[in-house]
Structures are given as structure tokens and as C-alpha cells.
Amino acid sequence: MKIDPDSSADLSAQIATAIRDEIIAGRLIVDARLPSEAELADHFNVSRPTVREALKRLAAQSLIRTQRGATGGAFVNRISFPEAYAQQITTSTLLLSMNDVSFETACEARFALERSCAALCAHRRSADHLADMRAEVHRQSQLGLTDEAFCASDVTFHRALVDGAGNPVLSYQLAGAVEAMQPLMNMITFSARDRARIVALHVAIADAVEAQDGGAVAAGLTALEVETQTLAARVFAARAAQS
Amino acid sequence: MKIDPDSSADLSAQIATAIRDEIIAGRLIVDARLPSEAELADHFNVSRPTVREALKRLAAQSLIRTQRGATGGAFVNRISFPEAYAQQITTSTLLLSMNDVSFETACEARFALERSCAALCAHRRSADHLADMRAEVHRQSQLGLTDEAFCASDVTFHRALVDGAGNPVLSYQLAGAVEAMQPLMNMITFSARDRARIVALHVAIADAVEAQDGGAVAAGLTALEVETQTLAARVFAARAAQS
DNA sequence: AAAACTGTAATTGTCTGACATTAAAAAAGC
DNA sequence: GCTTTTTTAATGTCAGACAATTACAGTTTT
Structure with missing residues (x-):
């Protein structure tokens, strides 16, 4: 690992970057154990609190996990989906x-991305995914649902569609696009007539x-986008x- | 802010979560100043190093930035694109x-997502984006290019296409999909004939x-996907x- | 009066040293 | 041979101190 000269940046940030680079470059592989905090402190010529701050930065990004005890330490973490x-x-x-991203921009991106799952989902969808979608449609049709519950069900419906594409990487990428829209959607109040139209499109x-x-x-997704906009x-x- | 009982989790992780929730919920708005480390330590009934570890966790996610000096402190950061x-x-x-994500899975996801930009890019692309794409095609055609340089140019070409859609949210989402493929692409050696085919598809x-x-x-993207696979x-x- | 300088206070960055807690491994006892 | 106890190595937490940095107010100089 490289050293850190006395530059202007925080020592803990420099150390975190140095270790992160080692992980990204593959020189530190999954489940490898990092040196103990005391050893790292010695190696980088800093105190243990400084090393700890660096390790916490990495832990916040799920790059490492720590374990206490005799055989404990910091280990390179396999970042899970x-x-x-x-x-x-x-x-x-x-x-x-x-x-200040406008609703239009976010909505456009979200539906553009979701359409990329359409063909794959249609081709690969299992009975389970279809059942999930039907169940959410049924839930959305109920009267007396709060706006928030309606939006939550909407998200679940669309995630079932995305997961139906059977590509975990795609599901991961879409998670951000679909879920991040929820706060924006929650700003809208849906009348009974609006809901009926949306449910019909879901059907x-x-x-x-x-x-x-x-x-x-x-x-169908395009029609839903137009309706939403x-x-x-x-x-x-x-x-x-x-x- | 809520308190942290003596549960099993790290205090610094609990504090970081508490503050993060405040930010996500909008109770701490952009550029708001957090209490000083000493005040936070007092409020949460922990020591200053513990508070600092929590703040470093948040800094690692770009949720806060810190500033030294008399009017310094930790400020909620506007996370930039x-x-x-x-x-x-x-x-x-x-x-x-x-x-262990297979090349096929990653490639399928990447092209599916990129196709979602096709219509928007075709509609909105500026002369600049088009010029960027042409420039990269020209660079890729040169002989004696290393495989890595070829891949890097490939990434730039596709990012120009994505940015041509004129939707920053879409560009952000695609950044991960396109760039993350580069290490996988670098595992492949491209013969002159392979490159010629790819360049023709780019054209x-x-x-x-x-x-x-x-x-x-x-x-064209679908053809490129088939070729790549x-x-x-x-x-x-x-x-x-x-x- | 305006500008440059200086000191002071507040805050983060870092260090030292210590103790608590945890969990595995080694040692002891039966 | 199995169970229990002790040891040990590591992280988690704390307290106190000093250094570095920066804004602000007050002072001096021009």
C-alpha cells in the first residue's frame, strides 16, 4: 500500500482511499483480513483513532466488515445485492x-429504464411474478386506501415486473430508479378516478x-408514463x- | 434526534443512522449545520471519537462535508451528480x-438499459454529442491501439450516446451500468477483425x-449486443x- | 476614515494512553 | 476424552490534551 504525504487532505480520507484502491484493484480479495488497527497505524505512521476513522468510512460503503474477538479484525466484505x-x-x-430534479425528468428516466425490462420480463416471467403483479393490482383496487399505501403497492407492482426479467443486475439498477420516485409520487394526491385509470393500465x-x-x-408502460405525467x-x- | 439504547450494534453506526434518517426525512436540509462534535457527544452521551466515527461514515457517503475553523463544523452536503x-x-x-456475475448477465443488463436511451437520444441529441461519438469512432479505428485504450474509447462513445438523451437522471443511472462493464470487457482481447466489426456497428x-x-x-445496439456476446x-x- | 494587522475564540484534526468487551484458542481439571 | 476455565488478541469506547485552521472583533497604522 502507498504512503500518504502531508498533503492538505484528511489522513483518514487518504488511508481509506488507499485501502479502497487495493480492494477495487483486486489486490485485497473477498474475505481477506486487513492488518489489525495497531499494525495499520504503525504502517501509515498515524494513530489508531485515525485508522479507525478510515475503517469506518469503508464500513459505511460496505467495503469491509469488522469482527471483535481474538481472531477478529477487518475483512473485505462481499458486497451483497x-x-x-x-x-x-x-x-x-x-x-x-x-x-431540484423536476418530476418530468425523473419520471421520464424511470419509465425509460423500466421499458428496458419489458421484453425480458415478457419472455421470462414466472408464474410467481405474475401472481405478485395480480395481487398488487387487487390491493390497489380496494377503496379506502391511503395515498401512501397506494404508492407503496405501485412500487411493489413495478418491482415484480422488473424482477420478472430474471436479471439481478437489471433489478439492482432499477431499484434506485423505481424506489427513488416514491417520495415524488407521494407528493401527489390521487382521486378515485385517477386510481381507476392507473389500475386499468396496470391490468x-x-x-x-x-x-x-x-x-x-x-x-402499456408508455401509456402509464403519459398518464402519470x-x-x-x-x-x-x-x-x-x-x- | 432519537437516542440509542445499549443495543448490540456499534454506537457510531447507530448515531450515523440516526443522523442519516434526519437528512433523508428532510428534517436536516441542505447546507444546514450539524451541532459541533462536542455537542453531539453530549447529546448522545458518548465520547467525541465515537461521534467522529459516525460523522466519517456519513462523509464517506457524501452526506455531509466538514469544515475547520471558527464557523466550521459538519454541514449537510448537496450530493452532486x-x-x-x-x-x-x-x-x-x-x-x-x-x-460471480456472468458476462452474459451483465452484458444483457447493460444493453437493455442503454436501449432505453435510444429513442430519447435520437430525438434530442445535440451536434456536440454527435461529434463526440464520431471522434471516438475515429479513435477506435486507429491501428496499434491497446485493448485497454480501445475499451476506454468504447465507454466514452456509449456515454456520449447516453448523455445525448439529455436526461441527467438517466445519465446517472447508466453510468454504473456502462462503466462497471469495463473491467469485464478488459478481460477480452480484440483481434483486428473483431474491432473492425465493432467499429462498423458504432458507425x-x-x-x-x-x-x-x-x-x-x-x-444497432441490439446488433452490438449480439456481436459482443x-x-x-x-x-x-x-x-x-x-x- | 479606511486599510492592514493582531489576537482571540470556536471548531475540527490528531495523538496518547487507558479500559471495556468480545470471541476464539489454549490450558486446566475431571 | 470432554467440559470448564483461563489466556489472549482484537475491536469498541472513553478521557484529556494539543495542533491547525478560520472567522470575527478589536487595534494600530497610514
Whole structure:
């Protein structure tokens, strides 16, 4: 591992970067044990708290895990899909909420990405995925559902569609796009008529998935995108007029 | 902010989670200043090093930035697109390299996602994006290029295509998919004939983008996917036979 | 009066040293 | 040979101190 001269950056940041580079370059493989904190401190010529801060940075990115006890230490972590999902969702959500990304832009990206699953999902979907989609459609049709519950069910429906493509990498990438939209969707209040239209489109999509007609799935998603965009435009216009 | 009982988890992890939740929920807005480390230590009833470890965890995710001096402290950071790109790429790259994701699966996901930009890029592409694509095609045609330089140019070409869609959220999501493939692509050695075929497909895609024909862009990407998959299959088969 | 300088206070960055906690391995006892 | 106890090595936490940095106010100089 490289050394850190007395540059302007934090020592802990430099050390974290040095170790991260080792992991990315493959010189530290999964489950390899890092030297103990005392050894690292000695190696980098810093104190143990500084090393610890560096290790915590890496732990925050799920790059390492730590274990106490005699044979404990810091180990290179095999980043799991669920962990990657979670990071992806957090980053995407904050990116959207902090950068004044318009609803249109986010919505366009989300549906563009989801359409990329249409053909694969139509081709590969299992009975389970289809059943999940039908179940969510049924849930959405119930009266007296809160807006938040409606949106949550919407997300579950779309995740079933994405997972139906049977490609974990695709599911991972889409997780951010679909979940990060939820806070934006929650800003909208859905009237009974709006919900009925959305549910009808969901039914059409589920039918297309069942028929394994990729083109129809994509068309259904496009129709849903148009519906969502016009609905959002109406809500935001009304809200702007009110204030 | 909530307190942390003496549960089994690390105190610094609990504190980091508590603060992260405040940020995600919007109770701590961008550029808001967190209490000083001493105040946080007092509030959570822990020592300052523990608080610092928590803050470093958040800094590693670009959720906060710190500043020294009299009016310094920790501030909620507006996560920028470049920062989000970098995190996305790191996570995606490690996810692929550590989880035995097959080349086919990763490649399928990557091209499926990229096709989602085809129509938008064809519609919106600027002259700049087109020029970038042409420039990369020209670079790829040069003889004596190393495999790595060829792959790097390939990535730049595809990023120009993605950016041509004019949707920053889409560019962000695709960054991970496109860049994370590079290490996998670098495992392949491209013969002159292979390169010529790929360049020809790139030319076809650039032509389609210039003609603003979204369907042709998507078709070109599909052809490129087929070419890449068969090429990779041949390389891996040859390598397997050799050993 | 304006500008340059200086000191002070607040805050993060780092170090030292210590103790608590944990969990595996070695040793002891039966 | 098995169970129990002790040892040991590692992380987790704490307390206190000092260094480095920066804004601000007050002072001096021009």
C-alpha cells in the first residue's frame, strides 16, 4: 500500500482511499483480513483513532466488515445485492430531492429504464411474478386506501415486473430508479378516478406480461408514463394556482 | 434526534443512522449545520471519537462535508451528480466483480438499459454529442491501439450516446451500468477483425443518431449486443479449452 | 476614515494512553 | 476424552490534551 504525504487532505480520507484502491484493484480479495488497527497505524505512521476513522468510512460503503474477538479484525466484505440496493436507493433518493430534479425528468428516466425490462420480463416471467403483479393490482383496487399505501403497492407492482426479467443486475439498477420516485409520487394526491385509470393500465400491463407480449408491455408502460405525467402536471398546476 | 439504547450494534453506526434518517426525512436540509462534535457527544452521551466515527461514515457517503475553523463544523452536503456517479460506479463495479456475475448477465443488463436511451437520444441529441461519438469512432479505428485504450474509447462513445438523451437522471443511472462493464470487457482481447466489426456497428449507431431514427439506434445496439456476446463466448470457450 | 494587522475564540484534526468487551484458542481439571 | 476455565488478541469506547485552521472583533497604522 502507498504512503500518504502531508498533503492538505484528511489522513483518514487518504488511508481509506488507499485501502479502497487495493480492494477495487483486486489486490485485497473477498474475505481477506486487513492488518489489525495497531499494525495499520504503525504502517501509515498515524494513530489508531485515525485508522479507525478510515475503517469506518469503508464500513459505511460496505467495503469491509469488522469482527471483535481474538481472531477478529477487518475483512473485505462481499458486497451483497441487498446492500447494493440499499446504497443505490439512498443515493438516488437524495440526488433527486436535493437537486431540484423536476418530476418530468425523473419520471421520464424511470419509465425509460423500466421499458428496458419489458421484453425480458415478457419472455421470462414466472408464474410467481405474475401472481405478485395480480395481487398488487387487487390491493390497489380496494377503496379506502391511503395515498401512501397506494404508492407503496405501485412500487411493489413495478418491482415484480422488473424482477420478472430474471436479471439481478437489471433489478439492482432499477431499484434506485423505481424506489427513488416514491417520495415524488407521494407528493401527489390521487382521486378515485385517477386510481381507476392507473389500475386499468396496470391490468393491461399484467395481461401483456401474461401473454408474453413484450411490445404490449412496453406500450402499456408508455401509456402509464403519459398518464402519470399529465396527472402530475395537473396537480402541480393546481397547486401553483392556489398559492 | 432519537437516542440509542445499549443495543448490540456499534454506537457510531447507530448515531450515523440516526443522523442519516434526519437528512433523508428532510428534517436536516441542505447546507444546514450539524451541532459541533462536542455537542453531539453530549447529546448522545458518548465520547467525541465515537461521534467522529459516525460523522466519517456519513462523509464517506457524501452526506455531509466538514469544515475547520471558527464557523466550521459538519454541514449537510448537496450530493452532486458527479459524486453520485462515482459512488454508483464503485458499487456497481464491486458488485459485479465479487458476486460471480456472468458476462452474459451483465452484458444483457447493460444493453437493455442503454436501449432505453435510444429513442430519447435520437430525438434530442445535440451536434456536440454527435461529434463526440464520431471522434471516438475515429479513435477506435486507429491501428496499434491497446485493448485497454480501445475499451476506454468504447465507454466514452456509449456515454456520449447516453448523455445525448439529455436526461441527467438517466445519465446517472447508466453510468454504473456502462462503466462497471469495463473491467469485464478488459478481460477480452480484440483481434483486428473483431474491432473492425465493432467499429462498423458504432458507425451504424452514430448514423442512426444523426438521422434521429430511434428505432435504428435501438437496432444497432441490439446488433452490438449480439456481436459482443458471441465474441465473449468465443474468447471464454477458447480460454477454457486451453486450460 | 479606511486599510492592514493582531489576537482571540470556536471548531475540527490528531495523538496518547487507558479500559471495556468480545470471541476464539489454549490450558486446566475431571 | 470432554467440559470448564483461563489466556489472549482484537475491536469498541472513553478521557484529556494539543495542533491547525478560520472567522470575527478589536487595534494600530497610514
